[in-house]
Amino acid sequence: MTYNVLAINPGHNGSAALVSDGKLELYIEEERMTRQKYDGNPFRAMMYIMDSYFINELIIAGTGQENHRLPWTGEDSYGALVRKYYPNVKISRVGSKHHDGHAYSAFYNSGFETAAAVIVDGSGSIFNFRFSHDPKDSIEAFETETIYKCSYDEIKAVHKIGANNGIPHIDAPDSQIDGTVTTVKAYEAVSEYLNFGFIDAGKTMGLAPYGKEDPNIPNLFYKDTGRGDKNVFMPHYPAGALIDSERIPYLKKTEDSRDWHHNPSKVTDAAKNLAWKVQQETQERVGDLIEKAVDITGEENIVISGGYGLNCVANYYFKERFPELNIFVDPVAHDGGTSIGWAKHNSYQHCKNQNLDFETDPLTTLYLGPDYEYTVEDLKYFKDIEMSDADNASIAKLISEKNIVAMFQGRSEAGPRALGNRSILYDPTDTNGKDFVNSVKGREWFRPFAGTVLKEHASEWFDLRGMDETPYMMYAVELQTKAIGELPAITHVDGTCRVQTVTEEQNKNYYDLINEFYKLSNVPILFNTSFNLGGEPLVETLQDAINTLRNSKIEYLYFPEMGKLVTLKNVEETTEE
Numbered sequence: 091m092t093y094n095v096l097a098i099n100p101g102h103n104g105s106a107a108l109v110s111d112g113k114l115e116l117y118i119e120e121e122r123m124t125r126q127k128y129d130g131n132p133f134r135a136m137m138y139i140m141d142s143y144f145i146n147e148l149i150i151a152g153t154g155q156e157n158h159r160l161p162w163t164g165e166d167s168y169g170a171l172v173r174k175y176y177p178n179v180k181i182s183r184v185g186s187k188h189h190d191g192h193a194y195s196a197f198y199n200s201g202f203e204t205a206a207a208v209i210v211d212g213s214g215s216i217f218n219f220r221f222s223h224d225p226k227d228s229i230e231a232f233e234t235e236t237i238y239k240c241s242y243d244e245i246k247a248v249h250k251i252g253a254n255n256g257i258p259h260i261d262a263p264d265s266q267i268d269g270t271v272t273t274v275k276a277y278e279a280v281s282e283y284l285n286f287g288f289i290d291a292g293k294t295m296g297l298a299p300y301g302k303e304d305p306n307i308p309n310l311f312y313k314d315t316g317r318g319d320k321n322v323f324m325p326h327y328p329a330g331a332l333i334d335s336e337r338i339p340y341l342k343k344t345e346d347s348r349d350w351h352h353n354p355s356k357v358t359d360a361a362k363n364l365a366w367k368v369q370q371e372t373q374e375r376v377g378d379l380i381e382k383a384v385d386i387t388g389e390e391n392i393v394i395s396g397g398y399g400l401n402c403v404a405n406y407y408f409k410e411r412f413p414e415l416n417i418f419v420d421p422v423a424h425d426g427g428t429s430i431g432w433a434k435h436n437s438y439q440h441c442k443n444q445n446l447d448f449e450t451d452p453l454t455t456l457y458l459g460p461d462y463e464y465t466v467e468d469l470k471y472f473k474d475i476e477m478s479d480a481d482n483a484s485i486a487k488l489i490s491e492k493n494i495v496a497m498f499q500g501r502s503e504a505g506p507r508a509l510g511n512r513s514i515l516y517d518p519t520d521t522n523g524k525d526f527v528n529s530v531k532g533r534e535w536f537r538p539f540a541g542t543v544l545k546e547h548a549s550e551w552f553d554l555r556g557m558d559e560t561p562y563m564m565y566a567v568e569l570q571t572k573a574i575g576e577l578p579a580i581t582h583v584d585g586t587c588r589v590q591t592v593t594e595e596q597n598k599n600y601y602d603l604i605n606e607f608y609k610l611s612n613v614p615i616l617f618n619t620s621f622n623l624g625g626e627p628l629v630e631t632l633q634d635a636i637n638t639l640r641n642s643k644i645e646y647l648y649f650p651e652m653g654k655l656v657t658l659k660n661v662e663e664t665t666e667e
Contacts, residue, residue, distance in 0.1 A: 093440050096139055097149040097433035098168060099191075102128045102289065105426035106135035108143055109433035111441055112449035115143070117458040117504040119426050122630035128289060133171065138460060140175045147180040147440070148172045149432045152425075153188045153215050153328075184432060188214030189236040189247070189396070191428030192420070194435040196393035197240040200418035201452025206389040207238035207245070210376055211396035211425075212274040213328040219252055219267045221260050229257050232327050234272040237383045240393070242438070242450065248386050254327050259315060271318035271331045273372045274397050276310055279323050279331035280368040283341070284361055285348045288330030292506075294365050295403055296537040299584035301366025304359065306340040310371045316378065333364075351534045373404035377411050384415070391416045395431075399423025400506065402566040402588050409555040409565070421456055421562035422505040430504075455596065456562055457511055459502030464632050466652050472636050480655035482599070485648050486606035488655075489517055489616065494530060495646040496621050498635045499599055502628065507563040508620035509590055510542060510600035512628045514644065516579060516617035523579025523617060530643045532624035538566075538582040539619050544604055545591040547614040551577075552589050563590040579617050590618065599650040 092110040099105045104120035116139055121127050123134035139145075150168050160170055169181050184190070193207040213232035220228045231252030239248050250265040251272060259268045271279065278288040286293040310322055318325075324332045335341040341360055350356035380392055392415050398404065400423050408417055420427055441448035469477055489495055496514045503509045514531070516523055518541055528535060543551060545559050551573040554560060560567070566586040569577065580587045594601045608614040621629045623642055629635045639647050639658060647656040 093146050093437065093444075093446075094143050095147045095149065095433045095437045095440070096136070096143075096145045096172070097151060097429040097436070098132050098136060099425050099429045100132065100150065100152040100168065101130050101425055103424045103426035104130035104132040104135070105429045106132045106139055107429040107433040108139050109430075109437040110143075111446060112434065112437050114430060114434065114453070114458060116460070117422070117430060118460065119504075119627075121627040122459070122502060125627060125634070127625065127627050131167075133167075136168070136171060140172065145172060145176050145179050147182070147436060149182045149184060149436055151188070151191050151428045151432045152185045153213075182436065186215045188428065189233050190245070190435075191431040192395040192423070193236070193238045193240065193245055193247075193393075193431065195422065195427045195431030196395035196399075196418065196420035197238075197245060198431065198434040198438070198450075199420055199453040200391070200393045201450070202240075202391040202393065202416070202418065204241045204389060205391035205393045205418075206383040206387040207236075207240050207393045207395065208376070208380055208383050209236045209238070209396040210273050210379065210394070210398035211235070212278060212330070213253070217250060217252060219260065219262070219265055221262060229260075229267060230254060231257065231267045234274065235379060235396075237379070237386060239387045239389070245435075249382065253325065255325055259317070268315065268317045269325065270320055271323045271325045273375055275325060275327075275331040276318045276323060277368055277372055277398070279333050280364055282330055283333040283335070284365065285351070291397070292400065293534060293537065295369060295401055296534075296582075297362060297365040298369035298403070299366070299582055299586075300357075300536060301359075301362035301364070304363035304367070306360070307363055307367050308338070310367060311375060316375055354535050357536075369403060372398070373401070373407045376404060377408060380408065380412060380415070390414065391418075393418045393420065395420035395423045395427065397424050402564055403586070406555065406565045406567055406586070409557070413556060419564045421453070421507070421564055424506070427505070456504045456507075456509060457501040457597070458504040459630065461501050462631065464649070464652070466654060468632060469649070469652070469654060469656065474640070474659050475636065475656045476659055478655050479653055480648060481653060482603040482606045482650065485650075485655070486603060486610055488646060489515055489607060490610045492517055492520055493646060494527060494644050495648050496635065496639065496644050497600075497603075497648045497650065498621065498629070498632070499649065499651050502630050505562070506620075507540075507590070508618060508628060509561075509563065510592065510597045510618065512621040512630075514619045514621050515603075516619075517611075518577045518580045518615050518617040519611065519613060521578045527579070527617070527619060531619070531622075538588065539580050539617055540588040540590060541577065541580040541615045542590040542592055542600070542604060542618040544601065544608065544614040545593045548589070548591045551615065552587065554589075559591040559593075560589055561591055561596060563588055565589065576613070577615065580615075603650070
């Protein structure tokens with residue numbers, strides 16, 4: 091009988107993961123269920139899993155626990171919900187060990203036997219920093235960056251970096267604390283300054299290549315401590331930090347900086363160059379942390395997680411800086427991934443204690459969402475659509491004629507990247523493709539798009555810096571010489587492209603579609619972006635897909651498993667409403 095572990099992350103990027111004897115069976119982010127971006131408190135996700143699986147153990151992760159209790163029973167809401175399904179479930183609360191969840195996810199997913207884990211996050215759980223042997227001589231700090239030494243015998247923190255408002259800088263052999271900002275908080279501060287919001291750092295990453303070195307912008311970090319300059323940043327732990335523009339007149343805003351989000355003529359040098367500066371300095375600083383991890387642990391296998399792990403520009407930089415290291419970046423590096431980490435860890439511990447086999451293979455798929463198994467009869471429910479027969483060849487032709495086609499199939503992808511099951515597809519050779527699709531999706535003009543390439547052709551078009559594949563779209567890579575100018579719709583201003591490789595075994599329908607496009611165009615690549623509109627979560631269900639079609643100028647929706655192409659009736663009238 092299998093032992094099923096359900097773990098949840100209640101905070102932003104709320105999620106639930108189900109692991110059976112070490113195998114990750116299901117992962118759901120709450121925002122996909124509720125349609126509220128970054129939604130927390132994953133009750134919908136929990137209920138879906140509990141309807142499908144018997145639960146032996148619940149783990150409540152996050153960065154803290156509920157302060158209130160339910161009336162009558164005095165339980166917390168998550169424990170109460172699971173008890174009402176399974177009265178004898180074992181419950182663990184691990185909110186004081188946030189970075190552990192990131193480390194578990196990265197290590198167990200990597201397939202390495204041993205590794206050093208480098209966790210770079212905003213502000214995780216509180217830990218007590220001791221600066222003498224007297225227990226009274228301690229300061230509470232939020233964990234921001236942690237190095238772990240990992241093996242299947244033990245995953246142990248060997249160096250912690252923490253921060254809190256107003257505390258002094260203190261170094262100890264295995265830890266460091268300070269009252270200034272660290273890597274992710276600096277990135278959050280710049281993102282807030284650019285009016286994206288603290289959590290939308292990916293937009294800052296997209297803007298950064300438009301900038302350059304600017305003498306009017308000081309260094310963001312102190313060289314000696316690696317901490318954020320107090321003359322630049324105002325920390326507000328555990329919330330996001332702010333840019334102190336009063337001290338730097340060049341960065342003082344004179345108008346609403348949102349105006350330039352959809353009008354490139356209004357973007358200022360200060361905005362572009364500050365984005366460039368924070369990208370350069372933070373990736374160098376995380377690179378220094380990787381060096382420190384190697385020095386402390388002696389490991390050549392490095393796993394990376396925490397919010398900064400989603401920085402695909404930095405991840406490619408690490409490949410260049412450390413060609414001798416084996417680097418694995420957790421594809422669900424944000425807080426949602428901690429549910430995967432904890433579920434795998436506790437499942438492993440149970441199997442170890444019971445002398446049971448435990449799956450130790452590396453992560454092989456991110457198609458981990460619910461399996462809805464829709465049929466043509468389900469499509470007939472929607473009275474405002476028209477259906478026609480379609481196959482990969484006909485859809486490839488439609489894309490080659492500069493039509494946007496959304497594709498919906500199978501289980502949804504874990505993490506923030508669309509990988510062919512919930513994707514919007516287009517012709518990567520269209521000179522106007524980037525502006526066209528950004529306009530249709532309602533995204534900012536400077537945001538780049540990804541490409542999916544047949545794995546066997548990847549090295550012909552992209553410099554993967556020694557990697558055989560990049561199936562989870564975690565790197566923004568340089569184009570090979572032959573490809574320069576050939577893929578304008580997916581080539582960013584700095585000459586890079588975020589790339590996903592795909593094989594027939596990983597996603598047959600998607601692979602075959604790209605292969606059909608290759609026959610028509612001699613380009614084994616499709617423009618790939620997430621199936622959603624600006625500010626929305628990726629679509630999850632059939633209803634979400636039809637609603638997005640209704641609310642956008644996307645004309646075509648392809649269901650490869652059903653062999654159907656869907657359009658709206660009276661498309662022009664629908665899109666004008």
